[in-house]
Amino acid sequence: MNRNQFRTLAAAFALSAATVAITGTPAANAQDQPQPIASLDLSRYLGTWYQLAAMPQYFNLVCARDTRAEYALDPQGDVSVHNSCTTWAGGPNEIRGTATVTDPVTNAQLHVSFPGVPTQESRYGAPNYIVTALGDNYSWALVTDPNRLSGFVLSRTPSLDPAQWNDIRAAITRAGENTCLYLTSPTTGGLDALAPLCAV
Structure with a gap:
């Protein structure tokens, strides 16, 4: 990452933090976990997803653009996870893991693990991936965790129209999260720039 790229990323973080300080967080009971959707058809959820917005996490700071997730069934009946992106240096970055359903009632809560990643090595455990909203025909998905410390906007296509973005912002708010924390x-x-979702 060169100096200009670092400044761009730092400015986006600063704008996100400043906006949150001004607007505050949505009214939500902090004791309540985000609610999964009523039913997730896992077979329809498999395939390629483009990450169009996310709460910054330490593990994705290396990613400059074109972050994707590819899901498929593995031989054990769980979901294989292949995350990839283009780094700030222009090269590829990838990691492979496994997602296991922890909520057979909805199928919308899973435990995602990545071998070799601290705190995420165990294949089985408590849910850390909750699908809280889906677009029509599985066109987009909103994912978070029980503590609302992570959040991802995933899409089947590299772009969404303004109406879809409005639906996503509303879904983030319903999940008890702040759109300004998503970049x-x-x-x-x-989209070709880093910016808080509330300002786009």
């Missing part, structure tokens, strides 16, 4: 993810064919 857009630069994607070829989609």
